[in-house]
Amino acid sequence: MGRGYKQVMKIPRPRGALTEVLFESLLTGSDVPSAPAGTDDADAALALWVLYELHHHGFDDVDDEREWDPDLLRLRAQLERDLEARLRERWAGPPSTGLFTETFFDWVAEQDGVSLAAHVHRDADRDQVLELLRVRSIYHLQESDPTAWVVPRLGVRSKAALMELQYDEYGNGDPNRLHHHLYALGMEASGLDASYGAYIDEAPLEVLEQNNAMSLFGLHRRFRGAALGHLAAFEATSSLPSRRMMQGLERLEFPAELVDYYAEHVEADAVHEQLAVRTICGSLLEEEPELEESVWFGAFTCLDLEDRFGRLMLDRWLSAGSAAERKDVA
Amino acid sequence: MSFDHPDAILCPGGPMLIRGNHAVEDPDGVPHGTTRPVSAVCRCLKSSKLPWCDGTHKVLPADLRPA
Ligand code: FES
Ligand SMILES: [Fe+2]
Ligand SMILES: [Fe+2]
Numbered sequence: 001m002g003r004g005y006k007q008v009m010k011i012p013r014p015r016g017a018l019t020e021v022l023f024e025s026l027l028t029g030s031d032v033p034s035a036p037a038g039t040d041d042a043d044a045a046l047a048l049w050v051l052y053e054l055h056h057h058g059f060d061d062v063d064d065e066r067e068w069d070p071d072l073l074r075l076r077a078q079l080e081r082d083l084e085a086r087l088r089e090r091w092a093g094p095p096s097t098g099l100f101t102e103t104f105f106d107w108v109a110e111q112d113g114v115s116l117a118a119h120v121h122r123d124a125d126r127d128q129v130l131e132l133l134r135v136r137s138i139y140h141l142q143e144s145d146p147t148a149w150v151v152p153r154l155g156v157r158s159k160a161a162l163m164e165l166q167y168d169e170y171g172n173g174d175p176n177r178l179h180h181h182l183y184a185l186g187m188e189a190s191g192l193d194a195s196y197g198a199y200i201d202e203a204p205l206e207v208l209e210q211n212n213a214m215s216l217f218g219l220h221r222r223f224r225g226a227a228l229g230h231l232a233a234f235e236a237t238s239s240l241p242s243r244r245m246m247q248g249l250e251r252l253e254f255p256a257e258l259v260d261y262y263a264e265h266v267e268a269d270a271v272h273e274q275l276a277v278r279t280i281c282g283s284l285l286e287e288e289p290e291l292e293e294s295v296w297f298g299a300f301t302c303l304d305l306e307d308r309f310g311r312l313m314l315d316r317w318l319s320a321g322s323a324a325e326r327k328d329v330a
Numbered sequence: 331m332s333f334d335h336p337d338a339i340l341c342p343g344g345p346m347l348i349r350g351n352h353a354v355e356d357p358d359g360v361p362h363g364t365t366r367p368v369s370a371v372c373r374c375l376k377s378s379k380l381p382w383c384d385g386t387h388k389v390l391p392a393d394l395r396p397a
Contacts, residue, residue, distance in 0.1 A: 239385035270383040
């Protein structure tokens with residue numbers, strides 16, 4: 001088992017002019033580029049994802065010293081400013097309905113993003129599910145790791161509350177129940193490569209943005225409110241969809257290990273959504289009420305990015321599928 | 331300074347959170363042990379995972395949700 005799993009990641013394939021030069025620099029120590037105006041979105045997102053990964057898993061073919069290379073940090077800051085501007089542009093501001101803790105679940109229920117879980121439940125075929133498992137692995141094989149960065153930045157109550165939830169994400173001390181490890185077991189049983197980043201070359205812009213937003217919120221103290229709002233929105237949209245995922249996976253006869261990952265999330269996230277809203281965001285906002293807007297920003301960003309990802313995948317599958325499949329996707 | 335840290339938290343319209351180790355009976359009287367630091371006990375009785383909440387309360391009409 002060594003480091004836990006085959007945690008060996010190589011630098012991905014470049015997707016444009018920026019990642020060409022950046023990856024060359026990471027591999028050989030040549031000069032770090034800056035991102036010229038007009039850099040392609042996917043190129044910029046992959047560059048940022050790789051720069052964030054230096055702080056998480058690292059790469060086998062990159063010197064660990066580069067994590068704190070000031071030239072790389074300068075490029076990272078530039079890409080982060082662009083990402084933040086893009087995320088803020090999509091946001092209309094906090095809803096005017098009232099306090100976060102009192103109105104949050106109603107607000108989530110009103111958002112009508114597309115549901116990939118509903119498609120998997122009833123209509124998806126095996127290949128579509130395998131594709132989803134591969135591209136989602138970029139998130140599921142690390143799950144709440146980026147949120148762990150937030151812990152030392154919190155007050156006593158919100159810190160204890162976040163750890164109460166995170167302890168469960170990390171298996172309550174049992175490595176066999178650690179959530180991202182459960183996903184790895186499910187991938188392996190399904191014949192997929194469970195090493196982190198194995199399918200990064202397949203990950204669309206939307207997936208890179210989802211992961212980059214989590215790292216952005218986790219790594220910057222000023223985004224601690226957004227990180228916890230993102231967590232609340234994520235948890236609040238997990239237990240019911242996880243149940244539909246389970247049913248779809250059973251319909252398609254996927255292995256029990258994979259079904260178990262979703263079964264665990266039906267039950268765990270029914271707890272986590274209450275904790276995230278009431279004890280975590282609730283105590284954060286009592287300690288630092290001025291963060292309320294930031295909490296809403298994080299929550300919106302979570303649901304918006306998931307909706308963009310969902311629409312991409314459904315468009316891709318439905319345009320490839322028959323007209324008969326097309327009618328019932330919401 | 332000491333903080334409020336209750337053993338049970340009632341969630342309006344949803345489950346009751348309980349901290350620590352307990353055995354909770356499902357409607358057939360079968361006990362289920364808790365497996366996590368905090369567990370959510372279903373109060374709407376519509377969960378597919380009784381005695382635990384599975385989020386189903388969120389799709390019930392308002393008058394069928396627990397107070
Ligand atoms: S209280 Fe949540 S499903 Fe019953
Ligand atoms: Fe999880
Ligand atoms: Fe969770």
